[in-house]
Amino acid sequence: MSTSNSFGKEGSYSQQSKTSECPECDGRLIARGIETVCGDCGLVVRTDNIDQGVSPSAHGPRRRGGPVEWAVEPTTVFRVNHGLGSRFNLGKDGRGRPLSAEKKRRLGRMRRLDKRMEARDRRLNEALRDVQSIGENVGLPTYVSADAGLLVKQAAENRLPGGRMAWESLAAGAVLLAAQRRGFPRETEVVAKYAKSTHERACAAARKIRIECELVEAYPPVQGEALDAVLAEFDGLDVQTVLEFARVGRYLLGVADVEPVGPGTSRVAMAGATLYAADKLTDEKTVTQAEVAEAASRVCPTSKSVISRYSQELHDAYKARHGRATPKDVIARKRDAERFR
Known part of the structure; x- marks a missing residue:
């Protein structure tokens, strides 16, 4: 008896094999058990289509009251590995044959590692559920919450949780x-x-994910108007000084994202640090650290020590890049380069 395989994609059969006539001699097809054959030439046209669906009632545990179906949960981005798990059977292989001692030892090591990873993933699962809950409470579409879940997974891969950076944040x-x-x-x-x-x-967590996961170009900052908000809290500054601080501060904020400087700090705190660094890079000294910290804290809580530390790092990063060049000249060259790009 001759055989012909007419398989299509994903284990399904081609449309030609589903007709009632033999593709070779146009004879009548007959179903015999799991096979469909031609009654004239004997060609086996197809063999028992594979059921791609889940049949929990056929494989679920049995009780005295009869078969009990397993709960079938769809895979989701809000679970580690989309909700799929691993199972290690150290007794027999997939064909029912006993495992050798070497294979048992190897699978035993794999199972121990899997249990360790499962313990680590437990907290990630809770964070993903937090993302889903937050999205529902603030009325975000599901696909936006799914994007946020992927960001949390990236943060976990880059080992961002720890210290003051909690999973909830x-x-x-x-x-x-x-x-x-x-x-x-x-x-x-x-x-x-x-x-x-x-x-x-x-705010600090949003900035840390954006910088540490190298997503500065892909994701805009959450507090895009942080610099303007801090400047608005100052009293007594003339218009020219405010404009100069705004120009230099925006450039230094870009430097802070690229270097990076203080990735685990909120953008408002970094805006305060850029203002004080801008004041040090200009000729006239207008503000003090205490005044900057007080103005920034009205927008988002920060401290004088944060302003002092990160303004110095920004000042050093600027000097390493441009030496003695003034911020006015650097910004002008950047603007000209963007104009003729």
Whole structure:
């Protein structure tokens, strides 16, 4: 008896093999058990189509009251590995044959490693559920929350959780970034409330994910107007000084994102640091660290020590890049380069 295979994609059969006539002699097809053959030439046209669906009732555990179906949960981005797990059987292989001693030892090592990773992934699963819950509470579309879940996974791969950077803050920061990028911006205080975090920590987490995961170009900053907000809190500054601080501060904020400087600090705190660094890079000394810290804290809590530390790092980064060149000349060259690009 001759045989012909007419398989299509994903284990399904081609449309030609599903007809009632033999593709070789146009004879009548007959179903015999799991095979469909031609009654004239004996060609086996197809063999028992594979059922790609799940049949939990056929494989579920049995009880006295009869078969019990297993719960079949769809895969989702809000679970580690889309909700799929691993199972190690150290007794027999897939064909029912006993395992050798070497294979048992190897699978035993793999199972121990899998259990360790499962313990680590447990906290990531909770953070992904936090992302889903925050998205639902602030009214974000599902695909935006899914983007935020992917950001949390990237943060975990880059080992960002730890120290002052809690999982709850990372979940809030990821939601803020994803919502900003997709055009559904949300108030930081509202997101921080549902994440059980603080305004300052949520903003810091958003900036840390954006910088440490190298997403500066792909994701716009959450607090894009941070510099203007801090400048608005100053009293007594003339218009010319405010404009100069704004120009130099925006350039230094870009330097802080690329270097990076203080990735685990909120953008408002970095805006304050850039203002004080801009004051040091200009001729006249206008503000003090205490005044900058007080003005920035009215927008988002920060401290004088944060302003002192990161303004010095920004000042050093600028000097390493441009030496003795003034900020006015550097910004003018940058503007000309962008104009003729």
